[in-house]
Amino acid sequence: MTPDLFDEGSARLQAHQFRRVQQSASGDREASYGHVLQAGELDLTHGRILYLEDVNVSFDGFKAINNLSLDIAPGELRCIIGPNGAGKTTMMDIITGKTRPDSGQVFFGSTIDLLRHNEPEIAQLGIGRKFQKPTVFEHLTVWENLELALATAKHVKASMFFKLSGLQQDHLCEVLETIRLSQDLTRMAGLLSHGQKQWLEIGMLLMQDPKLLLLDEPVAGMTDQETERTAELFLSLKGKHSLMVVEHDMGFIRSIADMVTVLCDGAVLAQGSFDQVQADERVIDVYLGR
Numbered sequence: 001m002t003p004d005l006f007d008e009g010s011a012r013l014q015a016h017q018f019r020r021v022q023q024s025a026s027g028d029r030e031a032s033y034g035h036v037l038q039a040g041e042l043d044l045t046h047g048r049i050l051y052l053e054d055v056n057v058s059f060d061g062f063k064a065i066n067n068l069s070l071d072i073a074p075g076e077l078r079c080i081i082g083p084n085g086a087g088k089t090t091m092m093d094i095i096t097g098k099t100r101p102d103s104g105q106v107f108f109g110s111t112i113d114l115l116r117h118n119e120p121e122i123a124q125l126g127i128g129r130k131f132q133k134p135t136v137f138e139h140l141t142v143w144e145n146l147e148l149a150l151a152t153a154k155h156v157k158a159s160m161f162f163k164l165s166g167l168q169q170d171h172l173c174e175v176l177e178t179i180r181l182s183q184d185l186t187r188m189a190g191l192l193s194h195g196q197k198q199w200l201e202i203g204m205l206l207m208q209d210p211k212l213l214l215l216d217e218p219v220a221g222m223t224d225q226e227t228e229r230t231a232e233l234f235l236s237l238k239g240k241h242s243l244m245v246v247e248h249d250m251g252f253i254r255s256i257a258d259m260v261t262v263l264c265d266g267a268v269l270a271q272g273s274f275d276q277v278q279a280d281e282r283v284i285d286v287y288l289g290r
């Protein structure tokens with residue numbers, strides 16, 4: 001087992017032990033009328049899975065996030081575009097607890113105040129994040145990588161000795177189908193193509209059944225065919241999960257987009273359908289070019 005795995009496992013175990021914290025971490029908001037929520041349960045009755053309001057972050061006096069407000073509906077596939085340095089990754093850092101904002105609100109559903117939680121707790125709450133570089137275990141097979149993702153999610157200390165139940169095996173096979181690696185389940189992850197590694201990592205997130213998936217530049221470095229397949233993958237995830245996808249590849253964005261949010265200077269510059277934002281003069285000026 002690699003040190004990363006130990007770290008991951010212990011972080012998840014720690015998150016589990018902190019679970020009781022969630023019971024008092026509802027942001028002091030009441031749950032919706034007529035619906036009794038369990039502690040830590042996601043309240044979607046207001047039609048939003050993610051809600052950011054007036055969020056600000058400065059780094060050494062530089063305002064990377066500037067009164068940012070944005071929300072996402074359950075099951076939505078939201079695309080985020082914008083120039084380098086617009087604050088897209090920083091926004092994901094805030095949602096996942098990696099960066100603390102100076103001010104503002106960040107809610108998961110109507111009642112879970114994400115600013116009261118740390119990174120492992122936020123992962124445990126059901127927010128999965130995919131960074132740009134694939135981070136699969138190269139010396140393990142595709143199957144073992146997915147198995148380990150589930151074991152760490154279930155806080156199994158000795159992950160290598162974790163045995164899957166029948167239901168978990170079914171879930172793993174479903175994920176393999178979704179990420180189109182059923183034919184490669186016994187291959188070493190290190191032998192996969194760059195695109196396949198990215199899909200495997202997405203599969204590892206899916207094993208934990210996240211409610212919200214944050215994907216930062218998922219098709220960077222992929223071939224055209226891999227990019228097309230990734231578009232199909234994301235479209236198949238839409239509805240079952242909520243997705244926030246940051247990308248510079250506009251062909252890819254066009255093929256998956258419902259609603260596109262354009263970030264610039266740490267705030268929302270424009271929002272709408274792909275065609276609307278593509279025709280927006282301000283977006284053309286700061287990002288798309290003429």
Ligand SMILES: Nc1ncnc2c1ncn2[C@@H]1O[C@H](COP(=O)(O)OP(=O)(O)OP(=O)(O)O)[C@@H](O)[C@H]1O
Binds near residue numbers: 064082084085088089
């Ligand atoms: N930890 C940090 N310390 C100092 N400055 C930071 C830090 N993180 C981000 N920044 C700055 O905040 C700004 C926003 O960066 P961010 O990485 O969020 O942009 P981005 O929209 O993801 O850009 P790209 O498209 O290039 O990935 C940049 O000017 C960046 O240099």
Ligand SMILES: [Mg+2]
Binds near residue numbers: 216
């Ligand atoms: Mg970025």
